[in-house]
Amino acid sequence: xxxxxxxxxxxxxxxxxxxxxxxxxxxxxxxxxxxxxxxxxxxxxxxxxxxxxxxxxxxxxxxxxxxxxxxxxxxxxxxxxxxxxxxxxxxxxxxxx
Numbered sequence: 399x400x401x402x403x404x405x406x407x408x409x410x411x412x413x414x415x416x417x418x419x420x421x422x423x424x425x426x427x428x429x430x431x432x433x434x435x436x437x438x439x440x441x442x443x444x445x446x447x448x449x450x451x452x453x454x455x456x457x458x459x460x461x462x463x464x465x466x467x468x469x470x471x472x473x474x475x476x477x478x479x480x481x482x483x484x485x486x487x488x489x490x491x492x493x494x495x
Contacts, residue, residue, distance in 0.1 A: 416467035436464045439484050442491070450494050456487030 420429040443457035463480045 415469055436460060439487070440464070443487050446491055446494075450490055453487055453490060456483055456490075459483045460487075 417429060417433075420432050424432070440457050440460050443453040443460065447453040447457060460480060460483065463476065463483075467476075
């Protein structure tokens with residue numbers, strides 16, 4: 399069977415990685431925005447890890463998720479999980495100040 403006979407004329411929406419998928423679905427600006435979102439959290443956690451060492455764990459978690467998704471694509475469970483990790487890390491930052 400050909401891809402067209404299975405999916406019709408709809409385009410496939412998943413690339414071989416999250417970054418290619420974002421580029422295809424959201425365009426260059428959307429992919430850059432997503433990258434800035436991830437990089438901002440990684441840098442924020444690393445910068446504040448000097449005073450709150452547990453933030454290094456959150457920084458490595460977000461970095462690992464990001465690197466893994468160069469080769470894989472996100473699922474609902476992964477994105478939800480990393481969002482919770484970012485939120486918990488952010489709560490450590492806000493409670494410390």
